[in-house]
Amino acid sequence: GENVEQHPSTLSVQEGDSAVIKCTYSDSASNYFPWYKQELGKGPQLIIDIRSNVGEKKDQRIAVTLNKTAKHFSLHITETQPEDSAVYFCAACKVNKFYFGSGTKLNVKP
Amino acid sequence: NAGVTQTPKFQVLKTGQSMTLQCAQDMNHEYMSWYRQDPGMGLRLIHYSVGAGITDQGEVPNGYNVSRSTTEDFPLRLLSAAPSQTSVYFCASSPTSGSHNEQFFGPGTRLTVL
Numbered sequence: 662g663e664n665v666e667q668h669p670s671t672l673s674v675q676e677g678d679s680a681v682i683k684c685t686y687s688d689s690a691s692n693y694f695p696w697y698k699q700e701l702g703k704g705p706q707l708i709i710d711i712r713s714n715v716g717e718k719k720d721q722r723i724a725v726t727l728n729k730t731a732k733h734f735s736l737h738i739t740e741t742q743p744e745d746s747a748v749y750f751c752a753a754c755k756v757n758k759f760y761f762g763s764g765t766k767l768n769v770k771p
Numbered sequence: 772n773a774g775v776t777q778t779p780k781f782q783v784l785k786t787g788q789s790m791t792l793q794c795a796q797d798m799n800h801e802y803m804s805w806y807r808q809d810p811g812m813g814l815r816l817i818h819y820s821v822g823a824g825i826t827d828q829g830e831v832p833n834g835y836n837v838s839r840s841t842t843e844d845f846p847l848r849l850l851s852a853a854p855s856q857t858s859v860y861f862c863a864s865s866p867t868s869g870s871h872n873e874q875f876f877g878p879g880t881r882l883t884v885l
Contacts, residue, residue, distance in 0.1 A: 695873070759816055
């Protein structure tokens with residue numbers, strides 16, 4: 662199978678600071694790496710994704726980097742805002758199967 | 772579009788009872804999947820389907836059955852519920868099978884097995 666590890670489990674930052682969440686995966690066959698945001702009582706929602714043939718992708722305040730050699734990928738949120746507070750999940754996908762990390766609870770303090 | 776809908780929102784079962792969690796999508800998506808979410812463990816794939824009539828096992832399939840008779844519906848059946856199946860269940864869909872596709876998640880069903 663695939664083993665996805667995510668760190669940290671909780672992260673508290675001051676509004677305006679940056680937040681970084683890191684994930685590692687074990688199977689080099691994984692080729693798609695999405696990040697999801699989950700608000701309390703709701704289903705996860707895709708915020709950004711990256712394919713294995715790309716090293717970095719950015720969408721406004723959110724960016725993702727991928728290091729295939731080291732098998733790790735990271736989510737970067739700049740200029741954090743209170744509405745960024747949520748649980749974030751990374752995932753690795755191979756052949757129709759998605760494997761999720763255990764989640765990071767991000768708290769942005771006003 | 773309603774997107775991905777799940778019913779019921781909440782359910783309490785006794786050990787040994789059976790039930791079906793319903794999932795439907797109105798986006799004509801090929802790929803549908805079921806996950807369970809337990810505290811501190813993220814989401815784990817139970818079963819998935821790449822199209823009508825085709826299903827396959829995920830990471831934690833034991834104790835669950837699925838079928839996909841139409842493109843729109845992907846029900847999850849618990850034949851004999853156990854306390855270990857207490858969890859929040861999410862259904863998801865994406866336009867096509869394979870990687871590189873955004874998954875759209877439903878709002879979830881919170882299941883408690885006593």
